[in-house]
Amino acid sequence: MRALTVEPGRAGSGAVRVVPEPVVAEGEVLVDVVRVGLCGTDAEIERGEYGRAPDGADVLVIGHESFGRVARDAGSLKAGTPVVASVRRPDGCPNCLLGEQDMCLWGGFLERGIEGLHGFCAERFAERPEYLFAVPETIADVAVLLEPLTISEKGWRHISVAQRRMTVWEPRAAIVAGGGPVGILAAVKLRLQGLDVTVVERRHKPEKEALLARIGAGYAATSVTPLAAVAARSKRIDVVIEATGTSAIAFECLRLVGANGAVILTSVTGAGRSSLLPADLINQNLVLDNILVLGVVNAKSDDFRQGIADLAEAERRWPGFLSTLITRRVPLADAASALPHDPSQIKTVVEVGP
Numbered sequence: 001m002r003a004l005t006v007e008p009g010r011a012g013s014g015a016v017r018v019v020p021e022p023v024v025a026e027g028e029v030l031v032d033v034v035r036v037g038l039c040g041t042d043a044e045i046e047r048g049e050y051g052r053a054p055d056g057a058d059v060l061v062i063g064h065e066s067f068g069r070v071a072r073d074a075g076s077l078k079a080g081t082p083v084v085a086s087v088r089r090p091d092g093c094p095n096c097l098l099g100e101q102d103m104c105l106w107g108g109f110l111e112r113g114i115e116g117l118h119g120f121c122a123e124r125f126a127e128r129p130e131y132l133f134a135v136p137e138t139i140a141d142v143a144v145l146l147e148p149l150t151i152s153e154k155g156w157r158h159i160s161v162a163q164r165r166m167t168v169w170e171p172r173a174a175i176v177a178g179g180g181p182v183g184i185l186a187a188v189k190l191r192l193q194g195l196d197v198t199v200v201e202r203r204h205k206p207e208k209e210a211l212l213a214r215i216g217a218g219y220a221a222t223s224v225t226p227l228a229a230v231a232a233r234s235k236r237i238d239v240v241i242e243a244t245g246t247s248a249i250a251f252e253c254l255r256l257v258g259a260n261g262a263v264i265l266t267s268v269t270g271a272g273r274s275s276l277l278p279a280d281l282i283n284q285n286l287v288l289d290n291i292l293v294l295g296v297v298n299a300k301s302d303d304f305r306q307g308i309a310d311l312a313e314a315e316r317r318w319p320g321f322l323s324t325l326i327t328r329r330v331p332l333a334d335a336a337s338a339l340p341h342d343p344s345q346i347k348t349v350v351e352v353g354p
């Protein structure tokens with residue numbers, strides 16, 4: 001079968017290659033892939049900065065934002081059922097054994113399409129049923145957005161638990177830094193939670209402003225309005241979600257949130273950049289305002305299930321909004337050309353099957 005692959009560690013090695021059919025082990029489910037989303041991690045892997053092939057394999061099948069249909073009846077999953085697979089697979093640590101591999105204690109986890117396991121951008125894949133999430137047909141067209149939404153689902157779940165540190169917390173206003181797919185899906189999650197949300201990105205894009213207005217979210221560009229001025233429009237910012245991919249902005253975000261608020265950091269910044277920061281001011285704000293700072297990566301099954309409910313609710317409240325986030329579709333044959341990051345797109349997907 002054909003698959004989008006890289007030779008890990010070799011920049012520019014992305015290519016559609018013929019790879020062996022997946023071996024369907026006892027109890028596993030064969031999935032026919034419909035489409036796969038591409039993201040910054042895939043671009044990093046293609047640049048040779050990240051990623052590891054399975055033991056004994058020369059190439060890694062990439063793609064971890066999946067959507068497909070069960071190929072043939074397997075237990076309670078009937079043929080044709082639309083499904084999304086999660087990404088991380090457990091090691092033997094206490095959290096992993098309890099299904100919480102997103103909070104792995106030993107670091108020996110594997111990740112499909114990233115770290116030691118083939119990904120999903122292939123004609124078919126096999127997976128254990130506990131890592132597959134059936135989605136309703138009503139969101140089948142946009143279910144490829146589930147995986148990038150789960151980061152915000154996890155972030156919201158974590159701050160909901162952590163904010164029980166105080167008796168009353170009533171968040172009203174939020175800023176999302178970054179207008180890419182993770183940022184926009186974070187805005188969707190926060191709008192569904194009833195918060196006033198402003199999405200901020202560097203360069204002003206009028207079409208992005210119009211898009212976000214559809215879900216009742218505000219928009220600002222730091223080229224026009226500094227981040228601090230955006231925050232000053234609200235009486236108090238309760239939640240900031242940072243998804244820009246830039247560590248300097250992540251630190252700037254620490255100064256935006258008001259008393260007892262929370263900052264969720266999601267950017268994986270592997271470039272090793274340094275910057276000069278007003279460290280005293282940032283530290284003082286964190287201390288005097290009881291600020292909670294949370295790094296968030298990956299997600300657990302609860303987040304996938306909540307994400308499915310939220311995609312369905314978003315589709316009901318704002319029909320057609322989610323599908324407009326998929327701005328580029330490429331056939332599998334051309335998938336390698338779509339790997340480098342293209343800032344003019346929101347979400348690029350590879351159309352694999354019918």
Ligand SMILES: [Zn+2]
Binds near residue numbers: 091094095
């Ligand atoms: Zn673990």
